[in-house]
Amino acid sequence: MxxxxxxxQIREILGCDTRELLPAHTPQCAADLLKVIAGARTADLPKPLLVAINCEHASLTxxxxxxxxxxxxxxxxxx
Amino acid sequence: MIVRLQAEDFEPEREAQALDVRGAGARVSFVGIVRDAAENRRIEALDIEHYPEMTRAELTRIGAAAQARHHLLEVLIIHRYGRLLCHERIVLVTVWSAHRAEAFAGCQTIVDALKTRAPFWKKEISPEGAVWVPGQTPQDLG
Structure with missing residues (x-):
């Protein structure tokens, strides 16, 4: 998982603080996960959007x- | 290095005095406090949200980098979260070094890095409502 x-703000807009997702069979980047959890609301999210992977700063790619x-x-x- | 995240207040001098740092000839402390106004709005309180696991890791990375760069003998970082009223203390950064120049520079480096790298988010509570404080992006991420 x-x-x-x-x-x-991201938590407030999406109404979500934690979600568990099944990994895809093809390579995924952080932006792919964002599309899954935000869907059409991706456009409503403030920019820039920061990303961390395993508690280290990362990027959407x-x-x-x-x-x-x-x-x-x-x-x-x-x- | 000591990193603490807590809801409760701290007493800066007592925290610093509690550490006996060998070889230190200088100690510099920074205390951040909740301001009482922003852009002509009266601020009553600040709600500080954070990402606990990453906050601890990031503060440790920030402290270790400053320790190596400025030859600091010891680093203490205490950062609060939750609802803080205006004029309350938010953060304490205390560093020890052999000489004053390293201590001043090291403390500034850590405080600057907190602003851009530590995963905290602040919401200002005023009579007009609540407003998120604009944040910053780590420089190496653009």
């Missing part, structure tokens, strides 16, 4: 595989 997590945790969130504001 691939665990998808959403934070802040980064490959994902079975067992990964993929997170989508807006730009960050720590400190």
């Amino acid at each position: 691939i665990t998808v997590r959403c934070f802040a 980064s490959p994902v595989k079975d067992g990964d945790e993929v997170a989508f969130f807006p730009p960050v504001s720590g400190g």
Whole structure:
């Protein structure tokens, strides 16, 4: 399984904080997962959209595989 | 290095004094606090959301990179989450080094990296409503 997590505005807009997805049989990138969870609402999401894979910053084009945790969130504001 | 994520407040001087760092000739601390106004709106509180597992990993990476780059002897980062009222403390970054220049530079490096890399999101609560604070993108990701 691939665990998808959403934070802040992304969580609010999609109404979803965690989802488990079956990995596809063909290679997938983070953007492919986003299409699955957001569907037509992808256009409603704020830009830029940040991605983390297994708790490290990544990008929408980064490959994902079975067992990964993929997170989508807006730009960050720590400190 | 010590990294702590917590809802409760901290006492900066007591946290720093609790560590006995050998060889240190300088200690620099930064304390971030909740501002009481933004763009002419009165801010009553801040809701801080984070990604706990990644936050811990990212703060550790940020601290380790600064430690190596600025020859820091010790790094302490405490970051709060949840609802914080205006004027409350949000974050403490304290670093120790042999000399002051490394301590000042190291502390600044960590605070700057928190702004762009640490997965926290802030929502400002004001009488007019709640507004997400615009965030930043890690520079190496464009």
